[in-house]
Amino acid sequence: MTKETAASTAQMRKGVLELCILRVLRQGEAYTSDIVAALQAVDLLVVEGTVYPLLSRMKNADTLTYRWAESPSGPPRKYYSMTSEGETVLKALEASWDQFVDSVNSLSTAPKI
């Protein structure tokens, strides 16, 4: 196992939500309520209290950017979208995710050591 694999595995847990958000944003810009709704629509429970700080972290990491936009009713919204760096991160997270799933599932049939 390489150090990269080790790091990826360690990052996997905290990377899943990030992966999910990036997958949502790949379809176009969205603001927090859109993102939460999209995740809840596929039975991934997340609450706004979790997503807001994560979006801020991703913004600080230049994975995302946002623009202010008027709301039909209420205060303005932050509409997030992926940066080009975000697309790179998304590809990496998807690869890690697929490998992680394969690893967990391979335990179903792995022979005893």
Next chain:
Amino acid sequence: MTKETAASTAQMRKGVLELCILRVLRQGEAYTSDIVAALQAVDLLVVEGTVYPLLSRMKNADTLTYRWAESPSGPPRKYYSMTSEGETVLKALEASWDQFVDSVNSLSTAPKI
């Protein structure tokens, strides 16, 4: 989304390692080094410092039990095995895991909200 689904999703992150350990033990009893080796064999990096406390928690939860056994060289080992309750937990974790994977993967093609 039901409360159970919500709870399962919340538990998912911390449940993955537990699932992996139970999948290893389904094949027969093993002690810590066996388990760590089995997980590392499928590229799931875990270290003993993580597994030991988790095994203790699972023992306290009656998911696992253990017996002391002599070692060919060194102090005796705790050989862990699943309890019947552990088998129930394993089934539940596997269902949650499969659903979780489906949820994350469904975001690849989900339409924009």
Next chain:
DNA sequence: AACAGGTACTTTGTATTGCAAAGTACCAAG
């Protein structure tokens, strides 16, 4: 019999993070 080395288990401390909840602020309607 004492000690050194290796194995096995336990305990403690730290950083991360998902979540809840309180707080701030903006806008529209009455």
Next chain:
DNA sequence: CTTGGTACTTTGCAATACAAAGTACCTGTT
């Protein structure tokens, strides 16, 4: 101008993966 709803931010808490230090046992050597 006040009320209610929406949107974002900040703070505090609990869980846990990990690292590292600590304890203890067994075997072989001197």
